Amino acid sequence: xxxxxxxxxxxxxxxxxxxxxxxxxxxxxxxxxxxxxxxxxxxxxxxxxxxxxxxxxxxxxxxxxxxxxxxxxxxxxxxxxxxxxxxxxxxxxxxxxxxxxxxxxxxxxxxxxxxxxxxxxxxxxxxxxxxxxxxxxxxxxxxxxxxxxxxxxxxxxxxxxxxxxxxxxxxxxxxxxxxxxxxxxxxxxxxxxxxxxxxxxxxxxxxxxxxxxxxxxxxxxxxxxxxxxxxxxxxxxxxxxxxxxxxxxxxxxxxxxxxxxxxxxxxxxxxxxxxxxxxxxxxxxxxxxxxxxxxxxxxxxxxxxxxxxxxxxxxxxxxxxxxxxxxxxxxxxxxxxxxxxxxxxxxxxxxxxxxx
Amino acid sequence: xxxxxxxxxxxxxxxxxxxxxxxxxxxxxxxxxxxxxxxxxxxxxxxxxxxxxxxxxxxxxxxxxxxxxxxxxxxxxxxxxxxxxxxxxxxxxxxxxxxxxxxxxxxxxxxxxxxxxxxxxxxxxxxxxxxxxxxxxxxxxxxxxxxxxxxxxxxxxxxxxxxxxxxxxxxxxxxxxxxxxxxxxxxxxxxxxxxxxxxxxxxxxxxxxxxxxxxxxxxxxxxxxxxxxxxxxxxxxxxxxxxxxxxxxxxxxxxxxxxxxxxxxxxxxxxxxxxxxxxxxxxxxxxxxxxxxxxxxxxxxxxxxxxxxxxxxxxxxxxxxxxxxxxxxxxxxxxxxxxxxxxxxxxxxxxxxxxx
Numbered sequence: 018x019x020x021x022x023x024x025x026x027x028x029x030x031x032x033x034x035x036x037x038x039x040x041x042x043x044x045x046x047x048x049x050x051x052x053x054x055x056x057x058x059x060x061x062x063x064x065x066x067x068x069x070x071x072x073x074x075x076x077x078x079x080x081x082x083x084x085x086x087x088x089x090x091x092x093x094x095x096x097x098x099x100x101x102x103x104x105x106x107x108x109x110x111x112x113x114x115x116x117x118x119x120x121x122x123x124x125x126x127x128x129x130x131x132x133x134x135x136x137x138x139x140x141x142x143x144x145x146x147x148x149x150x151x152x153x154x155x156x157x158x159x160x161x162x163x164x165x166x167x168x169x170x171x172x173x174x175x176x177x178x179x180x181x182x183x184x185x186x187x188x189x190x191x192x193x194x195x196x197x198x199x200x201x202x203x204x205x206x207x208x209x210x211x212x213x214x215x216x217x218x219x220x221x222x223x224x225x226x227x228x229x230x231x232x233x234x235x236x237x238x239x240x241x242x243x244x245x246x247x248x249x250x251x252x253x254x255x256x257x258x259x260x261x262x263x264x265x266x267x268x269x270x271x272x273x274x275x276x277x278x279x280x281x282x283x284x285x286x287x288x289x290x291x292x293x294x295x296x297x298x299x300x301x302x303x304x305x306x307x308x309x310x311x312x313x314x315x316x317x318x319x320x321x322x323x324x325x326x327x328x329x330x331x332x333x334x335x336x337x338x339x340x341x342x343x344x345x346x347x348x349x350x351x352x353x354x355x356x357x358x359x360x361x362x363x364x365x366x367x368x369x370x371x372x373x
Numbered sequence: 374x375x376x377x378x379x380x381x382x383x384x385x386x387x388x389x390x391x392x393x394x395x396x397x398x399x400x401x402x403x404x405x406x407x408x409x410x411x412x413x414x415x416x417x418x419x420x421x422x423x424x425x426x427x428x429x430x431x432x433x434x435x436x437x438x439x440x441x442x443x444x445x446x447x448x449x450x451x452x453x454x455x456x457x458x459x460x461x462x463x464x465x466x467x468x469x470x471x472x473x474x475x476x477x478x479x480x481x482x483x484x485x486x487x488x489x490x491x492x493x494x495x496x497x498x499x500x501x502x503x504x505x506x507x508x509x510x511x512x513x514x515x516x517x518x519x520x521x522x523x524x525x526x527x528x529x530x531x532x533x534x535x536x537x538x539x540x541x542x543x544x545x546x547x548x549x550x551x552x553x554x555x556x557x558x559x560x561x562x563x564x565x566x567x568x569x570x571x572x573x574x575x576x577x578x579x580x581x582x583x584x585x586x587x588x589x590x591x592x593x594x595x596x597x598x599x600x601x602x603x604x605x606x607x608x609x610x611x612x613x614x615x616x617x618x619x620x621x622x623x624x625x626x627x628x629x630x631x632x633x634x635x636x637x638x639x640x641x642x643x644x645x646x647x648x649x650x651x652x653x654x655x656x657x658x659x660x661x662x663x664x665x666x667x668x669x670x671x672x673x674x675x676x677x678x679x680x681x682x683x684x685x686x687x688x689x690x691x692x693x694x695x696x697x698x699x700x701x702x703x704x705x706x707x708x709x710x711x712x713x714x715x716x717x718x719x720x721x722x723x724x725x726x727x728x729x
Contacts, residue, residue, distance in 0.1 A: 021544065021600055027550040051534070054549065073684065076531035078528070082670065084682050240534055242535060244543075
């Protein structure tokens with residue numbers, strides 16, 4: 018296999034100016050990532066300079082067979098950690114040939130919100146804590162769990178270390194460096210409460226970039242688990258029973274919140290979120306009702322609550338923020354399978370633009 | 374194994390001027406590739422200056438035992454991605470000692486067509502989308518499929534990512550870079566609709582060179598799957614049932630089609646192709662009737678049809694071409710095991726030389 022790896026890691030710079038661009042997009046389910054590659058005549062770093070492309074939408078539930086072309090528009094460029102050199106990953110969104118965003122293109126609307134002058138003026142920052150579970154490929158049972166049985170109850174696994182407490186760290190660490198190489202603002206990783214569950218954080222990232230970066234980080238994780246022969250799951254409650262679910266807590270602040278007196282802006286924002294709880298929950302990920310039960314460090318899905326340092330609330334304000342009178346807050350409601358374009362833009366829209 | 378690899382990767386440039394040339398030809402079935410190597414006194418970039426060679430045609434069903442020599446003539450040179458340095462891969466075609474092309478030499482006739490002044494004037498470009506399937510070596514079942522069973526139905530695999538959706542990416546990625554290194558105009562890759570099936574594209578390439586490059590890319594892929602321990606198949610319908618076949622869609626344009634008003638030339642060309650549908654189909658690959666059923670993004674083998682953005686037609690014209698009034702079209706009929714010398718020259722002959 019090392020001969021194959023030699024090819025994969027070839028540095029083409031010695032023989033050609035050509036570079037390879039892997040175009041990424043979100044498929045018909047709104048959650049499946051797809052990609053294909055093309056050769057460019059020379060290295061490119063600016064998404065505006067990359068060509069539009071298209072794909073067979075009839076194979077991804079995004080177009081009918083007799084009118085199958087869906088257009089890919091490059092939006093963000095990252096270094097390709099798998100091909101190295103001057104090769105790139107390109108996050109795209111999807112359009113009909115007539116130029117309209119197709120229904121699964123959630124980035125388009127998010128971009129409109131983030132371009133609104135009132136939103137742009139507030140420089141909204143997002144830090145997203147992406148949780149996920151690793152599963153054995155053939156059994157779909159969590160990695161490291163005995164097939165046909167369960168590991169010892171939760172307790173030793175959160176940030177744990179050791180062969181009986183931490184399952185799959187090589188994937189997590191490979192992903193961490195791959196993301197840093199790619200140019201993603203990955204701010205940290207940790208082992209989670211349920212064994213074989215992990216978390217990485219992306220942020221702080223401003224506006225639409227938070228969604229771009231999180232989707233590409235997810236893509237890199239799918240590629241790494243593919244190499245490792247392990248299945249990646251973003252299901253919000255992968256194992257029923259006394260096992261934690263997986264979320265995507267979204268930390269948020271605006272310029273006003275970060276300045277002196279920001280704590281008041283934070284309170285007003287939380288109040289607005291409380292008035293639109295149902296609408297947010299509907300957009301915060303499928304299957305979230307299995308996760309938001311009020312137990313396992315979640316708030317019940319039907320009630321909205323907030324508190325300082327309270328992990329059982331919908332929204333948590335950190336002690337630092339309370340003490341400094343300014344800072345950020347954490348929306349703990351989004352599920353691990355949420356669409357970051359939807360969640361980030363909705364939080365900005367409700368707290369900055371919406372009038373109750 | 375690493376000691377062997379060190380020897381395989383030895384850089385001879387510092388100790389000798391000698392280079393190794395791997396002579397490659399197509400065997401008696403018209404689909405099997407053969408090769409053997411010889412030492413040359415120094416580097417060479419012009420195929421006409423390389424020595425002709427010969428091989429034992431009675432071992433490849435291309436000659437009889439009592440008159441077994443078949444002459445191979447170098448036609449195109451590529452850099453050897455396996456031996457690197459100044460070593461080369463040489464695409465050859467095969468002749469009897471009398472100088473006549475042997476029956477399986479399809480390049481000879483193609484070259485005559487591409488040398489016709491009317492064809493030369495039109496600068497025919499080809500982009501060939503070569504699909505193929507990877508198989509497990511011992512079971513002859515597709516790579517990644519459970520032995521004795523099937524994966525989940527088609528849907529998630531086209532351009533898919535993740536260990537449960539993409540099988541064999543390392544082979545595909547190694548092949549991509551190896552071809553770029555070799556000097557092949559490989560323009561992209563993608564995962565296909567059936568799991569374990571992939572595609573690479575070669576082009577746009579002019580005239581006879583398209584066939585040379587596709588055959589060389591196929592050879593490099595056979596060498597890489599050999600290293601990986603997987604079996605390569607160009608069968609057009611490798612698994613019966615609700616699983617896509619494998620094709621070699623051939624994109625085509627001439628100078629007139631690429632210029633203003635080209636859409637009319639395209640329409641005329643498609644009309645001529647429709648009048649020779651049976652002749653083309655007969656030359657477009659063995660076993661194609663198992664693939665061209667009218668289902669699975671194919672047109673039925675007995676009917677000729679064309680349409681814009683229609684993947685169920687024999688010939689597809691892209692929306693871009695329709696919009697700009699010039700461009701190229703895609704012949705979707707050739708199967709994955711087609712001979713690119715035959716297909717490319719036949720398309721040129723029918724559309725440029727043939728009068729109905």
